[in-house]
Amino acid sequence: MDLILIFISAAVINNYVLVSFLGICPFIGVSKKLGSAVSMGMATTFVMTITAAVTWLLNKYILVGLHLEFLQIVSFILVIASLVQLVEMFIKKVSRPLYDALGIFLPLITTNCAILGLALFLVMKQYNFVESIVFGFASGAGFTLALVIMAGIREELELADVPEPFKGAPITLIVAGCLALAFMGFSGLI
Amino acid sequence: MNSTTFLYSLLSMGGIGLFFSILIAVANKKLHVEEDPKISLIAECLPGANCGSCGYAGCNNFAEALAGGKSQISNCPVCSPSAREEIARILGVSVEIGERQVAVVFCQGGDDVATKKAEYRGIKTCSAANLVSGGERACSYGCIGLGDCVTVCPFDAIHMDENNLPVVDRAKCTGCGNCVAACPRGVIELHPISHHVFVLCRNRDIGRIARTVCKRACTGCLLCEKAVNGQGFKVVDNLAVVDHDVYTKELVLPTEKCPTKAIVILGTKDEH
Numbered sequence: 144m145d146l147i148l149i150f151i152s153a154a155v156i157n158n159y160v161l162v163s164f165l166g167i168c169p170f171i172g173v174s175k176k177l178g179s180a181v182s183m184g185m186a187t188t189f190v191m192t193i194t195a196a197v198t199w200l201l202n203k204y205i206l207v208g209l210h211l212e213f214l215q216i217v218s219f220i221l222v223i224a225s226l227v228q229l230v231e232m233f234i235k236k237v238s239r240p241l242y243d244a245l246g247i248f249l250p251l252i253t254t255n256c257a258i259l260g261l262a263l264f265l266v267m268k269q270y271n272f273v274e275s276i277v278f279g280f281a282s283g284a285g286f287t288l289a290l291v292i293m294a295g296i297r298e299e300l301e302l303a304d305v306p307e308p309f310k311g312a313p314i315t316l317i318v319a320g321c322l323a324l325a326f327m328g329f330s331g332l333i
Numbered sequence: 334m335n336s337t338t339f340l341y342s343l344l345s346m347g348g349i350g351l352f353f354s355i356l357i358a359v360a361n362k363k364l365h366v367e368e369d370p371k372i373s374l375i376a377e378c379l380p381g382a383n384c385g386s387c388g389y390a391g392c393n394n395f396a397e398a399l400a401g402g403k404s405q406i407s408n409c410p411v412c413s414p415s416a417r418e419e420i421a422r423i424l425g426v427s428v429e430i431g432e433r434q435v436a437v438v439f440c441q442g443g444d445d446v447a448t449k450k451a452e453y454r455g456i457k458t459c460s461a462a463n464l465v466s467g468g469e470r471a472c473s474y475g476c477i478g479l480g481d482c483v484t485v486c487p488f489d490a491i492h493m494d495e496n497n498l499p500v501v502d503r504a505k506c507t508g509c510g511n512c513v514a515a516c517p518r519g520v521i522e523l524h525p526i527s528h529h530v531f532v533l534c535r536n537r538d539i540g541r542i543a544r545t546v547c548k549r550a551c552t553g554c555l556l557c558e559k560a561v562n563g564q565g566f567k568v569v570d571n572l573a574v575v576d577h578d579v580y581t582k583e584l585v586l587p588t589e590k591c592p593t594k595a596i597v598i599l600g601t602k603d604e605h
Contacts, residue, residue: 214342225356232361
């Protein structure tokens, strides 16, 4: 039951993009087409889940063990960057089609603040190992959800009669704001 | 902070860094994927500017497409002829070298000759100014003068002169077309380097109005057309147009006749 609560809370109620406003850059940048939005979401979910597991271990056994909590940000960035690199090589070897589908998005995830946010949230919330992994996966799922919704709306917007000054980025930001408002409505769910 | 904390942080950070670097180094060897060796060879020949003119995200993607036979070398407008030949050799195909294209700015309305209609204090980009009011200059056809084209040029081939008018360095220009896309007024066009005579104005208003907004505007006075008996110059919609196919030799005559100096000779014959 707790795990389900963690999942819903991370994916919907505290949605990374629309409630915590983390990872706005890929949210705006990669939400033009539904296909690439799904790819980006999958890649991010993948990295988030692994990051959750590894940073939990790192925090518990190295940082807390040696009283080095002040090194959290530095070490997490180091770990995330290395992980993404490894994951990229691994995918390239194992599944070339998946590698081509993820394309440029995989290395871009290195600099995605949602991932670092996830690592820091984990420490704050003091989850155990299994809860951390569920939290990481749920965060990724929430990120994917936001991206896919946004991409769907933006594909419709392509055909809509948008006033000239609002075309492109402005209308996208307005839509993002409306979506964020809608997601705020989930806050009473749990 | 005492010395143990210091030591521990050094060791743990160094340890993590070392661990991952070894891991990545090993993974790089173990998980090495055999790629077509042509790809890296081609990528070395490409300009590496990642300008995107070929339609791919970067030079590496273009190299992959070339090696896979999905694209053609001629899609890269930036490549030097020698590099194209080299790539063609790698791919084992012959190459037809098209004429080099350079950007031409179809406006001479610098701050010295253009009439100002207002003072623009907004964001200093042409696209922003174009949205609000069209910038400072009264001419609604010509250059806005805030240098979006300069910003997007990956080759340092376009610069603003002292009158805030872009000047193309024909030697450096590779014809990638970034500036053409960046200009909200569509004042920049790509032309083969063998074209030398241009009517550098886009104003289609009648002569009287055109002249009030810019001293260098083409007024559609027909003097150029008459000077060559309609062979090569034609006035359409109050704007003279050069027919580059017909008009190759007699460069000087209409240039001298033009009362507003809107007709200009760019470059020299042997610059190709």
